[in-house]
Amino acid sequence: MTISYSRWPEDLAARYREKGYWLDVPMTDILARHKNSDAVAVIDGDRQFSYRQLAELSDNLAAALQRRGLKNGDTALVQLGNVAEFYLTLFALFKIGVAPVNALFSHQRTELSAYASQIEPKLLIADRSHALFADDRFIEQLCREHASLQQVILRNDNQPENTLESLLAEAAGEFNATPTAGDEVAFFQLSGGSTGTPKLIPRTHNDYYYSIRDSNVICHVTAETRYLIALPAAHNFPMSSPGALGVFDAGGQVILAADPSATLCFPLIEKHHITDTGLVPPAVSLWLQAIQEWGTNKSLASLQRIQVGGAKLGETLAARIQSEIGCKLQQVFGMAEGLVNYTRLDDDEKTILTTQGRPISPDDEVWVADENGNPLPVGAVGRLMTRGPYTFRGYYNSPEHNAASFDENGFYCSGDLIEMTPDGNIIVQGREKDQINRGGEKIAAEEIENLLQRHPDVIHAALVSMNDELMGEKSCAFIVASQPIKPVVLRRHLRELGVAEFKLPDRITCVDALPLTPVGKVDKKRLRQQLADQQAQA
Numbered sequence: 106m107t108i109s110y111s112r113w114p115e116d117l118a119a120r121y122r123e124k125g126y127w128l129d130v131p132m133t134d135i136l137a138r139h140k141n142s143d144a145v146a147v148i149d150g151d152r153q154f155s156y157r158q159l160a161e162l163s164d165n166l167a168a169a170l171q172r173r174g175l176k177n178g179d180t181a182l183v184q185l186g187n188v189a190e191f192y193l194t195l196f197a198l199f200k201i202g203v204a205p206v207n208a209l210f211s212h213q214r215t216e217l218s219a220y221a222s223q224i225e226p227k228l229l230i231a232d233r234s235h236a237l238f239a240d241d242r243f244i245e246q247l248c249r250e251h252a253s254l255q256q257v258i259l260r261n262d263n264q265p266e267n268t269l270e271s272l273l274a275e276a277a278g279e280f281n282a283t284p285t286a287g288d289e290v291a292f293f294q295l296s297g298g299s300t301g302t303p304k305l306i307p308r309t310h311n312d313y314y315y316s317i318r319d320s321n322v323i324c325h326v327t328a329e330t331r332y333l334i335a336l337p338a339a340h341n342f343p344m345s346s347p348g349a350l351g352v353f354d355a356g357g358q359v360i361l362a363a364d365p366s367a368t369l370c371f372p373l374i375e376k377h378h379i380t381d382t383g384l385v386p387p388a389v390s391l392w393l394q395a396i397q398e399w400g401t402n403k404s405l406a407s408l409q410r411i412q413v414g415g416a417k418l419g420e421t422l423a424a425r426i427q428s429e430i431g432c433k434l435q436q437v438f439g440m441a442e443g444l445v446n447y448t449r450l451d452d453d454e455k456t457i458l459t460t461q462g463r464p465i466s467p468d469d470e471v472w473v474a475d476e477n478g479n480p481l482p483v484g485a486v487g488r489l490m491t492r493g494p495y496t497f498r499g500y501y502n503s504p505e506h507n508a509a510s511f512d513e514n515g516f517y518c519s520g521d522l523i524e525m526t527p528d529g530n531i532i533v534q535g536r537e538k539d540q541i542n543r544g545g546e547k548i549a550a551e552e553i554e555n556l557l558q559r560h561p562d563v564i565h566a567a568l569v570s571m572n573d574e575l576m577g578e579k580s581c582a583f584i585v586a587s588q589p590i591k592p593v594v595l596r597r598h599l600r601e602l603g604v605a606e607f608k609l610p611d612r613i614t615c616v617d618a619l620p621l622t623p624v625g626k627v628d629k630k631r632l633r634q635q636l637a638d639q640q641a642q643a
């Protein structure tokens with residue numbers, strides 16, 4: 106059985122194959138090409154894995170899962186943090202053709218339940234060290250609600266059998282890899298979202314592997330690259346832009362950090378002679394602050410490049426990377442849906458400091474639309490429209506949302522407002538989607554509003570962004586309640602519903618009524634303006 110998804114039209118698919126973008130090779134190839142190499146592939150704390158070990162251990166896990174009934178076309182819900190097992194599991198699942206949703210480690214009950222409902226997984230792989238899996242209650246709930254769920258495998262479980270560790274140690278024996286075909290779904294990427302339930306993005310081997318290979322060329326990734334993964338491993342940026350998969354493809358080294366803090370990352374950079382990493386803008390600020398406080402950037406001497414993306418990087422901060430950290434900056438403007446733009450390493454300084462770069466592929470079609478869907482000229486600000494060899498053609502099982510997200514020619518409207526420079530670079534100027542970008546972490550306003558409105562005293566809720574020096578944006582919830590209600594009560598309410606901590610409103614303000622637009626929708630522009638005015642006065 107294959108997983109159904111919105112395919113590219115025949116003519117485009119033929120072109121992508123003809124140009125050599127789509128190779129019809131599954132991503133198991135990334136490891137297969139290095140399987141006899143004893144070079145170090147992953148460093149995770151005191152543990153170190155060679156390419157040979159990655160290949161063997163993922164074979165073991167794949168075989169063990171196959172023996173437990175998992176097969177090509179099945180789906181899995183996976184939640185692992187920045188640990189070597191994240192990649193071992195990913196490759197094991199690729200090998201047996203099981204498509205995972207890789208939930209972020211910050212995700213809680215609400216997010217995991219929503220993903221499970223969408224893919225009806227046969228397998229759950231999670232970590233006992235996550236609060237949600239400290240006992241069996243949530244697992245039991247998932248099993249009750251999803252008859253599909255047949256296997257639950259936990260990391261850090263103190264049992265002798267059926268743990269992730271024990272499956273990785275089961276000898277593979279006679280193992281036959283059964284990856285899905287190149288043009289089938291390899292896994293589901295997570296959408297930052299703007300709707301009530303988080304959407305899933307089917308990514309095929311062909312499209313994803315292509316974006317990885319060409320990212321490697323653009324980012325100069327080689328066997329000498331030592332890349333620090335400091336952002337959540339499951340996110341598209343550290344996974345494939347070029348991320349860990351790019352580094353594996355090139356035969357380089359991936360070093361894992363639990364978070365992007367300077368206290369954790371600087372010693373790792375020094376110890377492992379890290380050459381490259383990817384950060385969100387707030388992490389850059391904190392690194393610069395640490396350098397100032399500690400009075401040295403010596404431990405960062407091996408760093409050649411820092412990629413920054415996920416949210417807009419201000420020009421002042423951009424300029425400080427080169428002068429204070431002493432390495433090159435590459436801006437990355439990407440999306441889990443596909444399209445990734447990079448400034449090139451040999452671009453002039455102005456381009457690197459002031460633009461978000463240009464697409465990976467000559468066949469990425471990007472244009473700027475006005476609100477009626479007509480093309481705008483260079484220099485005008487409008488909607489980003491795109492299609493191409495690694496940009497998806499539809500969210501999983503979401504026909505209504507897809508109808509609103511694509512135009513009649515299959516161009517995806519990302520909800521970003523951009524401007525194109527005369528030399529073809531993109532400048533992100535704003536956003537139209539109802540989302541808060543909290544330092545790269547995306548919050549769909551509607552999702553939190555719905556959860557807030559489940560509190561019996563809340564009549565109406567609106568979540569909007571407010572400017573924040575460090576995070577770029579933070580979230581503010583405006584609440585209309587039937588009786589006075591304290592912010593702590595609403596935060597507790599959200600925690601009880603089980604939602605990722607970064608989605609909790611940074612500020613909660615009770616109001617008598619929400620301002621409305623002439624058509625009767627909540628006037629979020631006015632709410633944002635109100636917050637900006639308050640900040641200006643403060």
Ligand code: OOB
Nearest residue numbers: 297341342346414415416417437438439440441533
């Ligand atoms: C990356 O992916 P997502 O899916 O978490 O978020 C995508 C959205 C974009 O539509 C845009 O609104 C925003 O994040 N964004 C940026 C940006 N990079 C992403 N906004 C301004 N400047 C940037 N450099 O965030 C992502 C995926 C792959 C590589 C890098 C980032």
